[in-house]
Amino acid sequence: MHKHYFGTFIKSIFLMQLFLLVLITGVSAEISSPYLGKMPAFNVQNILLPFKKIELDKKQAASLFREVNVVFAGEKTSFPMTRHYFKEKMPEELMISSIQALAYGRSEEDLRENEGENEVQLPEVEPEPLEESRDIDYSSFFKDCKVVFYCTHSAESYIPDSGKARCDGQRGLVNEVARSISKSLSKRGLPAEFEDRIHDFPEYNKSYTNSRETVQKILQSNNRMLALFDIHRDSIPGLEKAETVEIDGKKSARILIIVGTDERKSHPEWRKNLEFAQEIYRQGEKKYPGLIKGIRTKAGTYNQEFFPRALLLEFGGDLNSFVEARYAGMLFSDILIEVLKEDL
Known part of the structure; x- marks a missing residue:
């Protein structure tokens, strides 16, 4: 050795x-x-x-x-x-x-080819009508289960609201997106938590090392974990206008799903994460066509090797408003409940 x-x-x-x-x-x-x-x-x-x-x-x-x-x-x-x-x-x-x-996490379109990323091509799905009410209580269905959110790049934020893309040393608005999804799920009977530890300060290069400790701690204390999500926002150099999709008369940020592979590190079961991502994508196309813009595989593992339903989600980009990103989070909670119901 x-x-x-x-x-x-x-x-x-x-x-x-x-x-x-x-x-x-x-x-x-x-x-x-x-x-x-x-x-x-x-x-x-x-x-x-x-x-x-x-x-x-x-x-x-x-x-x-x-x-x-x-x-x-x-x-x-x-x-x-x-x-x-x-x-x-x-x-x-x-x-x-x-x-x-x-600097992972920026997901720049002009860098992706050299970073070993690939778009996962999925079939078109027939859309379903929008859900009329979000007052259904799923408490009995998801009893003793849990979903957890965290942010590896805690400083990420949205320029229209924060005035800058990153709030170094502080919690950017991407944390509030994660927190809002957690609250939305909990209100509907799917227990969810947001782990708000800052992972990217004072050393940004240790972000994933720090969040790995958080992931391991979460998994040790939760026996019936259903899903684990690392919440980010995208940033594309040269983009002058935020990407949005109109759903139910409101503008929403779009969501990109990142799945880590085994190219650079042992991750023999990464395709389980990919299958989970594909389920979310298909359900997303049924409920809210265009909300999820795709699934991208990347050469890093991004701490997804520790759990078969662990994904990295990018809610909009730095040019989106917080309102657009939060709305995307609410819509995502609808999708996730449907996916996890089917899996259980």
């Missing part, structure tokens, strides 16, 4: 040196670009020409890079050996990869 770690460490050092070499070469090329045309022997293409002879297929490359840094195990299998690529495109891709590793 120690030999494996030492070997990985040595390879990491080598790759870091290689990265610095390429970076320095790129910077040098930028500074001296007016002279490169006059000195073809020192052209970047000539310097890096030997690398073109290295042939690795997608699986081999991903396997090699994943051993030392999962960030670089993307989709590309070849690289254009041009000055433009090394001066501009490659630094941009390296920066994007680093941002992905440091």
